[in-house]
Amino acid sequence: METWTGAEARLLREVALRLSLRDFADLLGIPSRTVSKWEAGGAALVPRPHMQAILDTVLERADPAARTRFESALTERQAVPLVQSGAVLGDLVSVTAQVPEFDDLSRRELLRLMTMAGTLIALPGLEDLDWERIEHLADGSRRVDSETLGEYAALNGHLWRVFALAKTKRHTYPLVREHLDVLVSALQRSHGEQVHRELCSLIADLFQLAGEIFFDSNRYTDAAHCYTLAASAGKEAGAYDLWATALTRHAFIGVYEHQHATARPMLDLAAGVASKGNPGLSTRFWVSTVQAQVQAGLGDLAACQRALDHADQVHHLSGQVHTDGWLRFDGSRLPEERGACYVTLQRADLAEQALDAALRADISTRRRGGVLTDLASLGLQQRDLDQLVIHADAAVEVAQTTGSGWVERKLTGLHRQLAPLAGEPRVDQLSQKLASFTTATS
Incomplete structure (x- = not known):
């Protein structure tokens, strides 16, 4: 490498050597927090000269397969267009595909933003604040006006669509966290109660997206923190x-x-x-x-x-009944929701028809994985081993393809129900396949 940055160091660790952060730090002979700092800084952070030489040596000593993976990843990353304010959705999807999952450092950064946002949202006596003075103290930052709010809202919408399209949901996280930083900073310099409330709405929107990312990765405590802040922001915004x-x-x-x-x-x-x-x-x-x-x-x-009957009344609404982001319910998911409820109630007579209808619909791969798991559970309840194994195998393939923590969690629940059929060869084979999900989510 001519010059190593935090971005290349991350590719060397994750893609080429496939090491954890701690193991990579041990290999370099440095604290793991130093590696975290590099990776958080990305392409903007350049390690010191003596570390440049160490990274060169590590790459040189890597096996040929690792060097090939590094070169391929480096070429692919350099071909990805930069995310700019006017980036098209396809560019955003391309960028998120290159971003690894969040680490402890980036989670702490999110908690910092949550703490700041929670304080700013809860500021009492908004009508008594000297907004002109706040503007003056905002380090020369430009006024938050209707045009700026429109730009922020548009980017919120982009990020929800990226989340919907991303094969692995957690790859959306760095972009979401970066925009949250922008919104929280804007909240510090908002001008007037109306702008403050509109910014709170945007923050309520985006913290729900952050929560969805954590939820899909089985980080339920982190998700709960995000949803709590989102509820507070939504309340403040009215x-x-x-x-x-x-x-x-x-x-x-x-x-x-x-x-x-x-x-x-x-x-x-x-x-x-x-x-x-x-x-x-x-x-x-x-x-x-x-x-x-x-x-x-x-x-x-x-x-x-x-x-469920009350929910079905959504079909009587007309016009735009949902958003492209924080509210995406239009009734199209009701068959799979009904099926899941009836599986829980062990009403096979009601569940099968609903789940079959859901499976025939044009649904996302992630949702299909959930339906397949419910059909496998239904097969287990009816002691239909063919249905159990066929649908469970298909759901496992979905989980492996998408990396969805939600599907993995459903498969973990299925795995815990297999004990009564232990000893049956096909069930034992399926149990071994599902054990990886149980280990990952327990």
Whole structure:
């Protein structure tokens, strides 16, 4: 290498040598926090001259396969266009594909932003603040006006679409964290209560996206922190729908961890908040869908069906019933949601028809993995080993292809149900295949 930066060091560690941060630091003979600092700095951070020589030596001594991986990754990264304010969606997807998952350093940076944002959101007496003085103290930063807010909102929308399109959701995280930094900085220099509230709405939106990234990676505590901040920001903005969706996402963590009784009160709150929102949006119907999952977990078929029937009323709405980001419920997911609820209730007669309809629909690969896992669970309940193994194998392939923590978690739940069939060769083989997910998510 002519000059090593943090970006090349990360490629050497992750792609070429396939080492953990700690093992790579030990190889170089330096503290792991130094490597974290390099990688966080990316292409803008250049290690000192003596470290340049050490990195050269490590690359020279690597085996041929590792050197080939490094050269290929370096060529591919250099071909990726820079993300600029006017970047097209395809450029954003290309960039996120090159970004590795978050580490402890970047998570701490997010917590710093959350702490700052939480303080700024909670500032009392907004009407009494001297906004002109705040502007003067903002190191010459430009005024946050309607045009700037429009740019911020557009980038929020881009990031949600990148998240939806990304094969591995966590690759979206560095871009989200960077834009959160921009929004929090803007919140420090906002001018007037209306701009402050609009910035809070944008922050409520983007912290929900950060939470979704963590949730998909099975980092539920981190996701809960994000959803909590998003709910506070939505409340401050007076954005009832944003506030309700943040509460619902937070409650869904409890649903997913089978803590249904704990999740129910928060969903009741979310339903109350959603009732004050925009009647043209689908928020309240999405809340009902999650409430149906809670009722299924509690074994109440009648209450579950009532909630699903209420959610089905989303089809009576007209116009734009959802956003492209924080609210994406339009009723198209109801067949798979019904199927999942009926599997939980062990009502095979109701579940099979709903899940088959979901599988025939045009759904994302990640959602298909969830439906396949539910069909495998249905096969297990009916002691239909063909259905169990065929659908579970297909779901495993989806999990391996997408890296989705959500699908992996569902497969972990399936694995825990296989014990009664231990000793059956096909089941034992499937159990061994699923064991990797159990280890990763337990």
